[in-house]
Amino acid sequence: AAKQAGRGSVREYDYNFDTSIQDRFRMEQEIRLALDRNEFFLEYQPIMCTRTHRLTGYEALVRWQHPERGRIPPDQFIGVAEECGLIAELGEWVVRRACADAACWSNGLSVSVNVSPLQFATSDLPAVITAAVRDAGLDPARLDIEITENTLLQQGRQNMEILRSLRNLGAGVVMDDFGTGYSSLSYLRDFQFDKVKIDRSFIRDMLQQPHSAAIVDAILSLGKGLGIDIVAEGIETSEQLAYLEKRCCTLVQGYFIGRPGREIAEAPSESVLESLREAV
Ligand code: C2E
Ligand code: MG
Ligand code: MG
Ligand code: MG
Numbered sequence: 001a002a003k004q005a006g007r008g009s010v011r012e013y014d015y016n017f018d019t020s021i022q023d024r025f026r027m028e029q030e031i032r033l034a035l036d037r038n039e040f041f042l043e044y045q046p047i048m049c050t051r052t053h054r055l056t057g058y059e060a061l062v063r064w065q066h067p068e069r070g071r072i073p074p075d076q077f078i079g080v081a082e083e084c085g086l087i088a089e090l091g092e093w094v095v096r097r098a099c100a101d102a103a104c105w106s107n108g109l110s111v112s113v114n115v116s117p118l119q120f121a122t123s124d125l126p127a128v129i130t131a132a133v134r135d136a137g138l139d140p141a142r143l144d145i146e147i148t149e150n151t152l153l154q155q156g157r158q159n160m161e162i163l164r165s166l167r168n169l170g171a172g173v174v175m176d177d178f179g180t181g182y183s184s185l186s187y188l189r190d191f192q193f194d195k196v197k198i199d200r201s202f203i204r205d206m207l208q209q210p211h212s213a214a215i216v217d218a219i220l221s222l223g224k225g226l227g228i229d230i231v232a233e234g235i236e237t238s239e240q241l242a243y244l245e246k247r248c249c250t251l252v253q254g255y256f257i258g259r260p261g262r263e264i265a266e267a268p269s270e271s272v273l274e275s276l277r278e279a280v
Helices: 002-007 019-036 078-083 087-104 117-122 125-135 149-154 157-169 183-192 200-205 208-227 237-248 272-280
Strands: 039-049 052-067 070-072 110-114 143-150 172-177 195-198 229-232
Touching: 019 052, 019 078, 019 087, 039 087, 052 087, 052 200, 078 087, 078 117, 087 110, 087 125, 087 143, 110 172, 117 143, 117 149, 125 143, 125 157, 125 195, 143 149, 149 157, 149 172, 157 172, 183 208, 195 200, 195 208, 200 208, 237 272
Parallel strands: 052 110, 110 143, 143 172, 172 195, 195 229
Antiparallel strands: 039 052, 052 070
16 A cells, blocks of 8 residues: 555555455455446546647556445556456456547547456457447547557467457557566567557656666667657656657656546646747
């Protein structure tokens, strides 16, 4: 719980706090119930383009509104859902909800959905996504799928086939949290990702730590060389935004640009636009 203490007013119960078998078992049952009772919901965090100063889309982030424990963040239940075999069902709910919501957005912007390693390995993702976009009536070009390096660590040859099928469906494929997993540049060589997201730990430290700045710069130039859009996540200050803007990082995301919320933001706030104008 201490780790999350900075998040403010929202009461969050820490399931990692007590990990006895009984508690895990109880949580499994609760996740099952929560799916039936519709206790999960999505928040959307805006992603902005530093060239056009417009929003380009939103990342869908799952939350659990527990009847007694209040709001539980994903880090505390995705792992349990994976362990107890409910991640496919939860993941499919997320994909379907995100597609249905995006289909209703009149601005036509895109939605980015996270897929966990086990979900990637155990569910037929191309089939799930095909059905979800069809049922929602969503143009698949408006859907991005985010996976992490660790997802690709797991199985091997089949991975590329899944990624190619997602691409053939028309969805974008995004490498999330780049630089923190078992980073392998061969992933970037073997598959043309649409976007790579620099992990927020590098963004957080880059103005104080030359090593983090060097890594951010290297990922940006890698993106340029490979023709991949780079997304910087976790931007919390106008200084961080100015730094990235100056280095031609086209896509940015973070509390400074916009917090995740149930309603989508229609445009960047005036203070964000102002700090972009000052950066020029
Ligand atoms: P992620 O995909 O890297 O998502 C970004 C996380 O960073 C989100 O945390 C978001 O709220 C947070 N964030 C965004 N901007 C800032 C910032 O400026 N400062 C700080 N400190 N944090 C920021 P969240 O929502 O708690 O999600 C954590 C992780 O849980 C996600 O990391 C993702 O790996 C996973 N997750 C979230 N939703 C889903 C989902 O629907 N399915 C799966 N499989 N995983 C999910
Ligand atoms: Mg993500
Ligand atoms: Mg991330
Ligand atoms: Mg993550």
